[in-house]
Amino acid sequence: MVEFTIWDILRNLLLAARWTIVLSLIAFAGGALVGGALLVLRIAKPGWGARVVRAYVQVFQGTPLLMQLFLAYFGLALLGWKVSAWTAAAAALTLYSSAFLTEIWRGCVAAIPRGQWEAAASLALTLREQLRWVILPQALRLAVPPTVGFLVQVVKGTALASVIGFIEITKTGSMIANATFRPFLVYGCVALMYFMLCWPLSAWSRRLERSLHAG
Numbered sequence: 001m002v003e004f005t006i007w008d009i010l011r012n013l014l015l016a017a018r019w020t021i022v023l024s025l026i027a028f029a030g031g032a033l034v035g036g037a038l039l040v041l042r043i044a045k046p047g048w049g050a051r052v053v054r055a056y057v058q059v060f061q062g063t064p065l066l067m068q069l070f071l072a073y074f075g076l077a078l079l080g081w082k083v084s085a086w087t088a089a090a091a092a093l094t095l096y097s098s099a100f101l102t103e104i105w106r107g108c109v110a111a112i113p114r115g116q117w118e119a120a121a122s123l124a125l126t127l128r129e130q131l132r133w134v135i136l137p138q139a140l141r142l143a144v145p146p147t148v149g150f151l152v153q154v155v156k157g158t159a160l161a162s163v164i165g166f167i168e169i170t171k172t173g174s175m176i177a178n179a180t181f182r183p184f185l186v187y188g189c190v191a192l193m194y195f196m197l198c199w200p201l202s203a204w205s206r207r208l209e210r211s212l213h214a215g
Helices: 006-044 048-062 065-078 085-110 114-122 127-164 169-180 183-214
Strands: none
Touching: 006 048, 006 085, 006 127, 006 169, 006 183, 048 085, 065 085, 065 127, 085 127, 114 127, 127 169, 127 183, 169 183
């Protein structure tokens, strides 16, 4: 049994937290880009475009993130594409995030009163101009709190990347627990680490919601 002090455990978890943070940011940024494109497609193409986006969202919301990680890591390998755990985790979490962000933002756009669309159309604005100057600025006000709140889910979702060998907080905690035979202490520190990452984001989301509603 390897002797680890509490500081040794926390120090190693802090080092692993870098990769949790980086993976979360990549997944969130990538998901925002893909989700924004899907949102525009759904609005601009109410027929086939909306059906394609709806099917995409249902697939990624209706299947476990764990299965998506397995398919990204092992499925691509079966196709002859050798991908690292880092690449597979980033790809799976990006697609997962994009599906949820698309639906969050669609709800925010749908919450804009119909009169705003009609007023923008009466000014002879194109759909792109309506979105840019009238609809999206108002939807953004509604979307900020739930979007920040979803970032918390992305951070917690990175824990599942440990099953394909990506070394982040959970994987590091598992390795330390196997070496020290002190799982309660180690996983308690892991939980503390996730709390330290997620609680400020949750508090920020609540503060944004209150300030925007007050505004």
